[in-house]
Amino acid sequence: MSAGDHTPVDGNAGTFLSVRNLSVEFQSEGMPLRAINGVDFDLHLGETLCFLGESGSGKTVTMRSLVQLLPPTARIGGKVWLDGIDVLTLDADRLRAIRGTQVSMIFQEPMTALDPVFTVGHQIAEVVVCHEGVSWSTGRARALEMLELVQVPSARRRLDAYPHELSGGLRQRVMIALALSCKPKLLLADEPTTALDATVQIQILLLLRELQRELGMATIFVTHDLGVACEISDRVAVMYAGRFVETGAMAEVIDGPRHPYTIGLLNSTVHAGSERGKLAPIPGAPPDLLDMPPGCAFAPRCSRVVAACAERVPDLVEVAPGRSARCPRTGDPGISLPGPTPPGFPLPRE
Amino acid sequence: MNATPAPVDPPGTVATDAAAGGRPILRVSELRKYFRLRGGSGGVGPAYVQAVDDISFTVAKGETLGVVGESGCGKSTTARLLMRLIEPDDGEILLDGRDVGGRDGMSLRTLRHNVQMVFQDSYSSLNPRHTMAEEVGFGLTAQGVKRAEARRRANEVLEFVGLEPAIFADRYPHELSGGQRQRVNVARALALNPRLLLLDEAVSSLDKSVEAQVLNLLIEIKERLGLTYVFISHDLNVVRFISDRVLVMYLGKVVEIGPVEKVYGNPGHPYTRALIASRLSMDPRRRLDAAPVAGDLPSPINPPSGCRFRTRCPIAEPVCGSREPLLDRFGAEPAHLAACHALVPGSGHGQAPDREAGSALETGGNPP
Numbered sequence: 018m019s020a021g022d023h024t025p026v027d028g029n030a031g032t033f034l035s036v037r038n039l040s041v042e043f044q045s046e047g048m049p050l051r052a053i054n055g056v057d058f059d060l061h062l063g064e065t066l067c068f069l070g071e072s073g074s075g076k077t078v079t080m081r082s083l084v085q086l087l088p089p090t091a092r093i094g095g096k097v098w099l100d101g102i103d104v105l106t107l108d109a110d111r112l113r114a115i116r117g118t119q120v121s122m123i124f125q126e127p128m129t130a131l132d133p134v135f136t137v138g139h140q141i142a143e144v145v146v147c148h149e150g151v152s153w154s155t156g157r158a159r160a161l162e163m164l165e166l167v168q169v170p171s172a173r174r175r176l177d178a179y180p181h182e183l184s185g186g187l188r189q190r191v192m193i194a195l196a197l198s199c200k201p202k203l204l205l206a207d208e209p210t211t212a213l214d215a216t217v218q219i220q221i222l223l224l225l226r227e228l229q230r231e232l233g234m235a236t237i238f239v240t241h242d243l244g245v246a247c248e249i250s251d252r253v254a255v256m257y258a259g260r261f262v263e264t265g266a267m268a269e270v271i272d273g274p275r276h277p278y279t280i281g282l283l284n285s286t287v288h289a290g291s292e293r294g295k296l297a298p299i300p301g302a303p304p305d306l307l308d309m310p311p312g313c314a315f316a317p318r319c320s321r322v323v324a325a326c327a328e329r330v331p332d333l334v335e336v337a338p339g340r341s342a343r344c345p346r347t348g349d350p351g352i353s354l355p356g357p358t359p360p361g362f363p364l365p366r367e
Numbered sequence: 368m369n370a371t372p373a374p375v376d377p378p379g380t381v382a383t384d385a386a387a388g389g390r391p392i393l394r395v396s397e398l399r400k401y402f403r404l405r406g407g408s409g410g411v412g413p414a415y416v417q418a419v420d421d422i423s424f425t426v427a428k429g430e431t432l433g434v435v436g437e438s439g440c441g442k443s444t445t446a447r448l449l450m451r452l453i454e455p456d457d458g459e460i461l462l463d464g465r466d467v468g469g470r471d472g473m474s475l476r477t478l479r480h481n482v483q484m485v486f487q488d489s490y491s492s493l494n495p496r497h498t499m500a501e502e503v504g505f506g507l508t509a510q511g512v513k514r515a516e517a518r519r520r521a522n523e524v525l526e527f528v529g530l531e532p533a534i535f536a537d538r539y540p541h542e543l544s545g546g547q548r549q550r551v552n553v554a555r556a557l558a559l560n561p562r563l564l565l566l567d568e569a570v571s572s573l574d575k576s577v578e579a580q581v582l583n584l585l586i587e588i589k590e591r592l593g594l595t596y597v598f599i600s601h602d603l604n605v606v607r608f609i610s611d612r613v614l615v616m617y618l619g620k621v622v623e624i625g626p627v628e629k630v631y632g633n634p635g636h637p638y639t640r641a642l643i644a645s646r647l648s649m650d651p652r653r654r655l656d657a658a659p660v661a662g663d664l665p666s667p668i669n670p671p672s673g674c675r676f677r678t679r680c681p682i683a684e685p686v687c688g689s690r691e692p693l694l695d696r697f698g699a700e701p702a703h704l705a706a707c708h709a710l711v712p713g714s715g716h717g718q719a720p721d722r723e724a725g726s727a728l729e730t731g732g733n734p735p
Contacts, residue, residue: 071574072545170662184663185438214437215603215645220658222647241574244647248654268651285579287604288649293586296608298579302544 033235034060034083034203039095041075041082049092050306052078053259056095057333062202065229065236067246067267069282070256073303076239079256080205083237084120085112100202118148121196125208127188131180137164137191138176141198148199163194167224186217190224197228204229204236210245222248243286247271252339255279258304258314261333265340275342277319313344321346391425392563392595393449398422398458400444404668416667418444420619421458423694426563431589431596433610433627435603435642439667440616442599446567449597450484451475462563480510483556487568489548493540499525500536503555510559524554528584546577553584563595571600582609603646607631612702615639618667618675621694625703635697635705638676674708684708686715 039056042049053075060066068076082093083104097104099119107115116122124130132140141163142156151159157176164172167190180188189209196204206225210218226249229236240246246253246267253270255263255278263276274280281299301318304310310317316326325331325345333343399422401415419441426432434442447453449460451467459466462481466472483506486492493502503524504517512520522532528550540548549569556564566585570578586609589596600606606613606627613630615623615638623636634640641660648654662679665671671678677687686708697705708716 071576186663214601214664216437216641216658216660217663219645219647219655220661223655223658242647243575244649247649247651248647250651271649271651282575285576286649287579287582287602287608289604289607289646291604291608293608296579296583298583299576300580302546302577303574 031061032059033062033100035096035098036083037096039079039082039093039097041078041087042092042094043088044090044092048307051259051309052091052306053082056261058254058261058264060203060235060237062235063229063233064252065238065250067238067240067250067253068256069240069243069246069253071241071303073258073306074256075259076241076256077207078259080122080207080237080239083205084116084122086116086122114148117144117201118199119201120203120205121199121201122205122207123189123192123196123209125211127185127192127212128180130192131188131195133180136177136179137183137195138178141191141195144195144198159198160194163198164191166197166228167191167194169194185213186220189213189217189221193221193224193228197232200232202234204234206236206238208240209238211240211242218245219248225249243271243282244288255282258309259306260314260330260343261341262315262344263340263342264333265337269337269340275336275340275347276315276344277321277346278315279342281318390428392428392463393426393597394459394461394464395425395449396423396459396461398445398448398460399456400441400448400453401456414668417619417670418667419448419455420670422616422619422621423458424614424621424624426595426597429593429595430611431598431609433606433613434597434599434616435601435606435613436616437601437642437664439618439664441619441667442616443567445616446484446565446597446599449565450482451478452484476510479506480559481561482563482565483559483561484565484567485549485552485556485569487571489545489552489572490540492552493548495540498537498539499530499543499551499554500532502540502551503558506555506559520558521554524558525551527557528554528588530554544577545573546580549573549577549581550584553581553588557588557592561594563597565597565599567599568601569598570605571602578605585609603642615642618664618670620675621706622676623697623703623705624694625697625705626700629698629700629703633698633703635703635710636676636707637680637682637709639705641679674706682709682716682718684716690715 036056036058039053040051041053042051056079058066068079070076078087081087083097085093093105102115131137138157138160141160142153145151145156145159146153160176161172164175169175169187169190183191210221213221222245238249250267253265253267254261255276257278263270263274263279270279274283284297285299287296299318304314304317312327312329313331316322323346331343331345333341335341336347398419400419401417404414404416422445434445436442448455462473462478467475467478497505500518500521504521507517507520508514522536525532525535530547530550543551570581573581588594598606598609610627612625613627614621615630615636617638623630623634623639630639631643634643644659660679665678673688673690674692677683680687692706692708694704694706695711697703697710708714709718712720712722
């Protein structure tokens, strides 16, 4: 919970973002819905943390709550320190001042995130004019500089293009240029390559990696795709039903997952070496957030469940330096090994 | 099992497709579909999206043909053409050697009795006002089966895809999870006892843990019922996992087709090579450090002349713009075809093999 180091562009600086006991509750007509519950993490400049999880796991809500980009029905609890600023206590004006300058976000679908009635040059310039109080011609010059930075071909001509005139890959590059135009120190990326084709996805991932190295930002990357997470992140936090269930260095988690959900996710992902007959899916489906099981949320689908799992939510405990898992059996022998593949294909029942 | 088995096959061939191995159930020749755009191209005459342009392939009985390609390559249009949800502009689709319509052709009803489709969006492809039993039995009643019999069959098929009828038969789509809904879509397709299933991105919108359940279900069903699949997906790993042969499309054209291990292990077309190389490694220590191919897909409205991939191709030469490459045998495997000038002796491409090497492979056509 350090106040953060103000020296920018230095991967060794102190903790830039510190999150403690973050929770988000949506007030709906009936019961309040707990979307996330007790999330803690720290992030340094120059580091990429990935939230990996399936739909409804709370990864996007967690990310958006960091800059309070949630509908008014959301109640955010806990603490978020960004470079020493207590973000959750800021009023609307001060929030607007840090959004775009300290923290920026890129979204999954660039066509809906960009404004269809303004040229992309105008949209980027507008951000710079608003935040830095410079003239429109300076803003436009910065826009050109940014389009060149994100490797848009014929950047000068593209300044005057409307979003619909660009291909999906170029639109996503424009969105990255827009997000980086005021040199933020924290970049939030919400599935930025999910809507892209395979040959374009890898171009954007490489671009983001290169930009992060150049600019030294801290990055949080939300994805459901294990391949994307491996390609981009230093550390990973696996999310399930609104909680971190496992965290650690990306390579270590892939090599030796310690939570049964992570193990199940690895076993059910079709990868380049998958052979027919070797997929071991997780049975069932994620729980309804309005009707959560009493203990561990994964217990109803878990093959290693014990009585303790139903009693209380297990704590996220450190299992090795920099590694933690939320499972009472994580220390058991064999827990770090991928589960055995069932013979044949029994039809899984719902 | 149901009351209207419009006999489509000569006796003795029904339900033995898997055993019949090799003989085509489906033969597609020179299939073409252009969509006319409103408002024209801004230039002379109307503009067309060349969604599917002159493609030919066969599907053997009992196999799974994977179809891969990026958005706009025509893979979904192809599926809709096969199902006759849209009419082709040109070309021929023969199911068991018979055309649809015309004097000797089969009726649409017979076609749909034999060919069924599963769509990507499990929610929008189910009628929100049908219970699951009504939804699954709907096709049967449309084919003239009595309501009670349709209901019985619906329960049987729901059970078959792993949904307990006592729990699920009277539920509505919004009461089911995404994975359960996709099982219902599969059940609905199976209710008519089809022989060929078209799976258009059938697992793409599912979470990974559920995707694996549905993939296993599809494999199990195919083995038990001896079905033939056309499996369309943008996910290269899933296609490799499930397919026997794979067909690669780019901007409305087939650029490569062949046995899955040949196409993935020894891709001939530069686009296939780029696509395969774009797969992510799932290992943070073996990250890609250069993009296999630059740029985006061009618009299918006015596709590049000659080879449609030439604008992004690392080995494009003038010949690629002036002449369209044809599908031709590539490598030692006769069933492995690719459409690239650089593979054809005497094509005029600088990287083309010389004629001696070419004759050793007995490459056929595509004269210079």
